[in-house]
Amino acid sequence: MNTENLTAGLAQAVMSSVPETSAEAMKEARKGLLDFTAAAFAGRRDTGVEKLVKLAEEEGGVPIAPLIGRNQKTTPSQSALINGFIAHALDFDDVHSDVRGHPSAVILPALIAAASAGRIDKSRFLGAYVTGIEVMARLGESAGRHHYEKGWHNTGTLGAIAAACAVGFAENLNQNQLQTAIGFAAARSGGMRVQFGTEMKPLHAGLAAQAGVFAVKLAKAGFG
Template sequence: MSRQGLTAGLAEAVRTSQPEHSIDAMREAKKGLLDFTAASFAGRKDKGIQKLLRLIEDEGGTPLVPIIGQGKKAAPLQSGMLNGFIAHALDFDDVHSDVRGHPSAVIVPALMASAARGHDERLLGAYIVGVEVMARLGESIGSRHYEKGWHNTGTLGAIAAACAAGYAEELTQEELEKAIGFAATQSAGMRAQFGTEMKPLHAGLAAQAGVLA
């Protein structure tokens, strides 16, 4: 199958999914959001956050989205980066074995930005879609991607965040295909940077990429 065919297939699967019909999935999604909240609250005082706050204050923008634990709001793209960083700052956030990474730290910040723009009715279902996409991408690429030095949270997360936000915002097939492509071209993150502030920033940049896409 061509790359275009794979993108179209993923977009169609996202667009036509009905996660809200699964009681089990909705229950587990609520646990995921609770875990995200707890990890973010614990990481809210990380020193790296102040650097990012100074950055967005210098940049300006319309403050729409709450920044977790900071008593401040930021523009949607800025919030994705900041909230993703906060959630992954302590590395206590959820880990998915198929993803080989941290789905919620990327997906939830993107959905927070989407909700602030008025797309909040399908937030829980969109979260499920994002985790499912990230896990299936992880299954598809297997362990080699991670073993070669890539950080799946960043590389897979951008696409998953775009799919989640696309579902929340009810994008058309064509719009969703483009969003997936825009997210994929921004995918990045190297394991060589583990142990530095770049690791949580991978999650933030992936969330930001999903919002931008």
């Protein structure tokens, strides 16, 4: 199987999609965004969030990206990580049966981080969200139930690639850039079900969101 052709095909499908033309898709995206916000707001004071915020403060950086439900900002990379954790902290966030995981907790924190850095046209935000969900669901269908049953947490493994596709779509990457970003995101994907029941489970969502954002930055920088 030629994996390069598979990656090129995925990148082409993403960049040629026009989700904004579907009124139904945009309606569902708004509902998804509202649901995500509510779940994240409920988890904003989780003890794990406090630990991550403290680490971000120690790390420093230019605070331009918001943390959901908190009156403070961090760097976009830190924001993607922490908002992903916040959204999945209570496990009240959306679940997709094809994904066997939680797509919005990964995709939306990645898009919020990129948007806060001024790299996204707001008119493409919801379309990018829809695109990310579609990619993650298609990857879930492709991986099938065995990926999850073997111990992988699809939110982390598939989420990193979906986040890169969503951000790449939003930032209007070209075919080659997105293809490269998908490869970078795949290299950083991960998440094990054996860690369920600990703070690592929601951190998988944050790490995947962060990986997607960073993958696109690497691709745009011409990293090979």
